Every structure is written in C-alpha cells, then in structure tokens.
Amino acid sequence: MNSIVDMEHTNMTVSDPKGGLRPCSTRVMNLSNFLTQAARRHPEKVALVWGGQQWRWEEMEARVNAMAHALMTEFGVTKGDRILIQSSNCNQMFESMFACFRTGAVWVPANFRQTPDEVAYLAQASGATGVICNAAFPDHAKALSEQAPDIRFTIAIGDTAFGENYDAIVARNLGQIVYPVAVDRDDPCWFFFTSGTTGRPKAAVLTHGQMAFVVTNHLCDLMPGTNFDDASIVVAPLSHGAGVHQLCQVAHGVTTILLPSDRFDVDTVWSLVEKWKVTNLFTVPTIVKMLVEHPSVNAYDRSSLRYMIYAGAPMYRADQQKALQTLGCVLVQYFGLGEVTGAITVLPPAFHHADDGPHARIGTCGFERTGMQVEIQDDNGNPVKLGESGEICAIGPAVFAGYYQNPEANEKSFRNGWFRTGDLGHMDENGFVYITGRASxxxxxxxxxxxxxxxxxxxxxxxxxxxxxxxxxxxxxxxxxxxxxxxxxxxxxxxxxxxxxxxxxxxxxxxxxxxxxxxxxxxxxxxxxxxxxxxxxxxxxxxxxxxxxxxxxx
Missing domain, CATH: 3.30.300.30 (ANL, C-terminal domain)
Known part of the structure; x- marks a missing residue:
C-alpha cells in the first residue's frame, strides 16, 4: 500500500554484535496478537461481558479468527483496506477491531450517533471498501450504499435485509486459524476521526507501531499494576477513547464489561462495578460528575475501584473536589487529543487533592507522559519561558502519522516536527502543564x-x-x-x-x-x-x- 500521509523516511542502520552495520527493520507486532496472547494465557477467563452474555478469551480468539478468515476469503479484504463500523457498543464491534487488525485492514469506527449523511461522508473520506453495520441503523446502511461508491460489501450485526448476518458468518468459519498479516511500524491500523468541533471530521491515521507504544504508555502511566485479575467497565463509545482504553485491557487480559444498553444509567454502572469488582474505567469529566452526584454512588460496593480515568476536557475544580471527597484517591487525569491518542500528560491519583493546601496542584493537567515531550511555544514556534503562556506542542512515539489525504491539515498541525495541539497553556518550574483554553x-x-x-x-x-x-x-x-x-x-x-x-x-x-x-x-x-x-x-x-x-x- 502506498503511503497515505506525507511522511519523510530516512535510511537507518544499527550495529550488529560483530561491529558491522545492518538495515534497521521497521517490522512490528500486529496489534491483534494482544488477543492471541490473552487467549493463550487465560483461555477460560471471562474476556467480555455484555448484558447477560459472556465470552471467554479462547471464544473471542476463535470468533475473531473466524471473521478475519471470512473477510479475507469471502469478501476479498487485503492489507490496507478500510472497513467502516457503524454500531453502538456490542461484542461484534469489539471483535471487529481485532478482525480488521488481523487482516492488515484499517478499522474505521464511526460515532454511532452521527446522522446517515455524516457517516456516509466518513466512508467517502476514508475510502472505505467494506462496512459492518448494526441492524439498528438501516438508514445509515442505505446512505452508505448510495453515497460511498467504493464500498464492495456490507455485513450486518443482527438480522436485516441490507447485509449478511455477522454471527452467521462467524459460525461457518469457526475453527479457522488466521495468522496476523505482517505489519511495519507505520502501517495504519485505525482511522480515528476527530470530533469535528471545527469543520468536518478528519481521519487521524493511527499505526501499529504507534499504538503499541500507546498501549504500553497507558498501562504504565494511567493504571499501573493492572493485570488479569482486574475488570474494566465501558461507559463511552468504543469508537474513540474508550476503544483505545479497552485495547489496553486486552493487552493485560483484563475483563471488559459493556453496559447492557445504549442508555447511560448511573445506577446500572455502579451495580456492575460491585458485581464484577471493577478496578478501572475511562470517561470524561461530565460523566464523572454524573456518577458522583447520583444517589446510587453510595448504594453499591465500589471499594474495588482503583482508577477512574478522565480526559477529553479539563475537570472544573469544584467537580474534582466533589469526586475526591466521594470516591477517594482514585482520579487519574490525562490530556491528549485523538491525534496523540491521549498520551501527552498525566495527573496520577497521588497528585489529586481535595483540599487547596500547599500540596494541591490546582488546575493542572499533569506532567509529560513517559516517552513524550511537551513544549510551550509562541506563534513562531519558539519555546517560551517557564510560566509564560503559549501553544501546547508535543513530540514522541504517541503522535499520529498525520491526517489521511489532507496535506493542508497536516501542514497546519505540524511545525518543526512538533504536533500543535491548538490548546493554550503554560508549564511551571516543576514541569506541570496548565491549560488555559483552546486557541479557537x-x-x-x-x-x-x-x-x-x-x-x-x-x-x-x-x-x-x-x-x-x-x-x-x-x-x-x-x-x-x-x-x-x-x-x-x-x-x-x-x-x-x-x-x-x-x-x-x-x-x-x-x-x-x-x-x-x-x-x-x-x-x-x-x-x-x-x-x-x-x-x-x-x-x-x-x-x-x-x-x-x-x-x-x-
């Protein structure tokens, strides 16, 4: 597949044991191997829970192998093809991520709440050649078939006339073993569409090598010590940040619990936290506020919860204090756009304080993530002095490859190798970053x-x-x-x-x-x-x- 973003590559060499030089390989692990590893280590352990259904790791591995085999042999999917997913959270959507990765295809999840025309635009913009669409969205399937001419096939989650049933396809391919397609560090695995707060959404290209770093970084900085004894509950769409978070859970064999319906119900969340002894969840400040202020927060045992990770927007101090007073020292904040897959800064539990005393870091989004560097720059790209305001910029392995076929956006977003976040802020003498707002x-x-x-x-x-x-x-x-x-x-x-x-x-x-x-x-x-x-x-x-x-x- 030809490069999909404008990237410059240099020939690199490394020393071999005999003192000579050899070309530096860019081959990396296909991310779908995370699932295979979990299935080998914990075959009988519960991998995924959705409503009254449960799947063990070996069952998930078998289902992903089956769908990956069908995608390649029945639907002609090859490395680099883009597969659009239109669905609310369900086991099939979760599986589709790994099935696409395994074939070398690119997972293109849409925000399921977008209109049919908006999702059709995503298909056009991504060059999607296939669709996996939930039966609950017939209007979206119709718009995709009419407005996205590159689409060759549609697979339906559930029974419907617009595509063959996903589970039926899996059933007839069970038992097939698919070895992950070989990938390089910069091979795309996920088109992460921006939320479109200004203009139309853009496809940020996430790659296998980048995401391997992000998974490692998340586990290191956001939820250290997370392992196969833990459980994670999903309270946001898997199409964006929650999907990244759940990929991390698979990497360490953590059980994932999906909410039983699309309706966000606080009482249900806390009841599932108690039932499954949930240890972590990823969300946004407004949802944290809802979880903390609902009466059911004290109706269930939530003592298992170690990390309530929030991102997407800064949390107002009053809400932060209320959450800390209610939940204890479990808050983890991180700052990072989809283009950097969240990995710019982190504020761990030890730096969250309910009081405004001398140890409180009020208003900060934390310090640089492991392996990442942040710089506050002026309008000319020069670093400003500590304490002075400017644009927050970042470099490091978590930064995306660029926007798909959008050289103008890439030109605006990168300067001297730094990714420009568009957020304004400053850094103090201890390296803590403070966001003062969006430039826009x-x-x-x-x-x-x-x-x-x-x-x-x-x-x-x-x-x-x-x-x-x-x-x-x-x-x-x-x-x-x-x-x-x-x-x-x-x-x-x-x-x-x-x-x-x-x-x-x-x-x-x-x-x-x-x-x-x-x-x-x-x-x-x-x-x-x-x-x-x-x-x-x-x-x-x-x-x-x-x-x-x-x-x-x-």
Missing part, C-alpha cells in the same frame, strides 16, 4: 484577550451553578463580549444580576460576561463533552445571538 475559544474584548476557561472556573465556585460555558460573540462597541450559559443546581434560585454581582471583583472587569443565560442543560457531544461549537449552534437556534444586548437572563 479565545475572544478579544476591547483589545484584550479573554480565555473563557478562567471565568468559567470562577462561576462554578458559586454554589448555585452546576455547569457553565462561555462563548465570545460580536459586539459593536467592544469587538467581542462573552455570553455565559449556565445550568443551575437542583432547587437553586440564582439570577443573572446576582451572578454578575458575585463575579465582580473576582476577575478583571473586561473579562466579565456581558450576558447570562440559564438553560436546563448544556448540549453535549456523543462522548459527553461540552463543546463551544454546539453551544453556539444552540444559541443560534434559540435566537439568542439576535437578542438585545441589555438582556441579562433567560
């Missing part, structure tokens, strides 16, 4: 830069406010001003005038929001994130951007 979130009011994150943190200290998001909007006098969209805690009575008065004096006056709106809930992405793009879209839909400037509440 910043707005300029009266000639001064305003970073919403700083003001949001202050507003969340008000006891009546549960969630808040601030966006900058055009203003004829100041150029731009901020609109604060707030969600109040149950039973709270705060109003715009009261919040404005309470905030006055806590931040500079030019940073104060011009307007305060109150909604029942903030829109969130499929991964539980609050995105400014969605806030703006909702403001537009409600006609709030055209509302009089003097309006202070809704």
């Amino acid at each position: 979130d910043m707005y300029i009011s009266g000639g001064s830069n305003v970073y919403p994150r700083e003001i949001e943190e202050k507003i969340l200290q008000h006891p009546d406010v549960s969630e808040v998001a601030i966006v900058g909007v055009p203003d004829p006098v100041w150029g731009e001003v901020g609109i604060a969209v707030c969600v109040l805690a149950d039973g709270a009575k705060a109003d715009a005038a009261g919040l404005a008065a309470w905030l006055d004096g806590k931040v500079s006056r030019y940073k104060l929001p011009k307007r305060y709106l109150f909604w029942d809930a903030l829109p969130k992405s499929a991964y539980g994130k609050i995105t400014k793009k969605m806030i703006r879209e909702e403001l537009t839909a409600r006609g709030e951007l055209d509302a009089p400037e003097a309006k202070l509440s809704a």
Whole structure:
C-alpha cells in the first residue's frame, strides 16, 4: 500500500554484535496478537461481558479468527483496506477491531450517533471498501450504499435485509486459524476521526507501531499494576477513547464489561462495578460528575475501584473536589487529543487533592507522559519561558502519522516536527502543564484577550451553578463580549444580576460576561463533552445571538 500521509523516511542502520552495520527493520507486532496472547494465557477467563452474555478469551480468539478468515476469503479484504463500523457498543464491534487488525485492514469506527449523511461522508473520506453495520441503523446502511461508491460489501450485526448476518458468518468459519498479516511500524491500523468541533471530521491515521507504544504508555502511566485479575467497565463509545482504553485491557487480559444498553444509567454502572469488582474505567469529566452526584454512588460496593480515568476536557475544580471527597484517591487525569491518542500528560491519583493546601496542584493537567515531550511555544514556534503562556506542542512515539489525504491539515498541525495541539497553556518550574483554553475559544474584548476557561472556573465556585460555558460573540462597541450559559443546581434560585454581582471583583472587569443565560442543560457531544461549537449552534437556534444586548437572563 502506498503511503497515505506525507511522511519523510530516512535510511537507518544499527550495529550488529560483530561491529558491522545492518538495515534497521521497521517490522512490528500486529496489534491483534494482544488477543492471541490473552487467549493463550487465560483461555477460560471471562474476556467480555455484555448484558447477560459472556465470552471467554479462547471464544473471542476463535470468533475473531473466524471473521478475519471470512473477510479475507469471502469478501476479498487485503492489507490496507478500510472497513467502516457503524454500531453502538456490542461484542461484534469489539471483535471487529481485532478482525480488521488481523487482516492488515484499517478499522474505521464511526460515532454511532452521527446522522446517515455524516457517516456516509466518513466512508467517502476514508475510502472505505467494506462496512459492518448494526441492524439498528438501516438508514445509515442505505446512505452508505448510495453515497460511498467504493464500498464492495456490507455485513450486518443482527438480522436485516441490507447485509449478511455477522454471527452467521462467524459460525461457518469457526475453527479457522488466521495468522496476523505482517505489519511495519507505520502501517495504519485505525482511522480515528476527530470530533469535528471545527469543520468536518478528519481521519487521524493511527499505526501499529504507534499504538503499541500507546498501549504500553497507558498501562504504565494511567493504571499501573493492572493485570488479569482486574475488570474494566465501558461507559463511552468504543469508537474513540474508550476503544483505545479497552485495547489496553486486552493487552493485560483484563475483563471488559459493556453496559447492557445504549442508555447511560448511573445506577446500572455502579451495580456492575460491585458485581464484577471493577478496578478501572475511562470517561470524561461530565460523566464523572454524573456518577458522583447520583444517589446510587453510595448504594453499591465500589471499594474495588482503583482508577477512574478522565480526559477529553479539563475537570472544573469544584467537580474534582466533589469526586475526591466521594470516591477517594482514585482520579487519574490525562490530556491528549485523538491525534496523540491521549498520551501527552498525566495527573496520577497521588497528585489529586481535595483540599487547596500547599500540596494541591490546582488546575493542572499533569506532567509529560513517559516517552513524550511537551513544549510551550509562541506563534513562531519558539519555546517560551517557564510560566509564560503559549501553544501546547508535543513530540514522541504517541503522535499520529498525520491526517489521511489532507496535506493542508497536516501542514497546519505540524511545525518543526512538533504536533500543535491548538490548546493554550503554560508549564511551571516543576514541569506541570496548565491549560488555559483552546486557541479557537479565545475572544478579544476591547483589545484584550479573554480565555473563557478562567471565568468559567470562577462561576462554578458559586454554589448555585452546576455547569457553565462561555462563548465570545460580536459586539459593536467592544469587538467581542462573552455570553455565559449556565445550568443551575437542583432547587437553586440564582439570577443573572446576582451572578454578575458575585463575579465582580473576582476577575478583571473586561473579562466579565456581558450576558447570562440559564438553560436546563448544556448540549453535549456523543462522548459527553461540552463543546463551544454546539453551544453556539444552540444559541443560534434559540435566537439568542439576535437578542438585545441589555438582556441579562433567560
């Protein structure tokens, strides 16, 4: 397969034992071997739980071998082919990752909550030649067949007219042994589509060599000591960060528990934590908040939980304190975009403190991950002094190969070998990184830069406010001003005038929001994130951007 991203390679040599030189091989392990290793070491142990069903490691290995054999012999899949997956979490989706890896194909999971047309675009953008689609999404299958001309076959998860049943294919191929296709370090294994907070989603190319490092790094930095006696529960779609997390679990033979339905139910999560003695989970700050504030958090035994790993967005200090007071010292934060598969910084449990004493690292997303380097750079790519603000940039083996067939995006995202995150922040004298916001979130009011994150943190200290998001909007006098969209805690009575008065004096006056709106809930992405793009879209839909400037509440 020809290179799918613009990459420069150099001929490297290494010393052999006799003092001569030989070419440096780039051959690496095919990631599907993680499953084979787990099946050999723990054949009878429970590998996956979904609802009332369970699969042992040897059963999962057999099913993946069967599907991989069918993909190659019945559907003509060869190394480098892209296979799009449209499904909510289920055992077949989990298996499809390893089946694609085993054949040398590229796993292209879609966000199952996207519209049919949006998923069809992903198929077009990735050049997908095959689809595995859950029977619950017939409209998506139809859009894919009509709008993605490169697709040669469709496999259905469940009984439906648009494709042959996945399990039937597996059944007739059981007993087949498929040896993983040979791969090199830079061979793609996963197209990780960005969330599309600005513009259309882009396919970040993840490779076998890169992901082998990421798995090792995750196990080292996020959940040290994790082994076959542990269990992990999935509370997010496997198409993105949760999929990376579960790949790590397979590498160490950890049991994975999928929620029994697409509906996120906090009581169910805690009951499964108790039943399976769950030791780790991966999620985002908004889900942590839901898990901690629900009454069922104290109704079940959660003493087995060692690591509640959160990422995707910084956690507000008030929510962090509540989680620590409720759950104890189990929080792990990491910072990292999909393009770096989460591996930029880490804040382990030992650095999370509920009090604001001298040992608390308030507001930091942690320090550099093992094997990774972070640098804060100015607009010209030069490193700034410690404590000074700039763009957070990273280098290291976790950085992706580039965006698929998107040289313009690659040009913008890399500078002098550094990946530019687009996040703004600073590093202190001990190497701890602090995020002040996205460059795209910043707005300029009266000639001064305003970073919403700083003001949001202050507003969340008000006891009546549960969630808040601030966006900058055009203003004829100041150029731009901020609109604060707030969600109040149950039973709270705060109003715009009261919040404005309470905030006055806590931040500079030019940073104060011009307007305060109150909604029942903030829109969130499929991964539980609050995105400014969605806030703006909702403001537009409600006609709030055209509302009089003097309006202070809704």
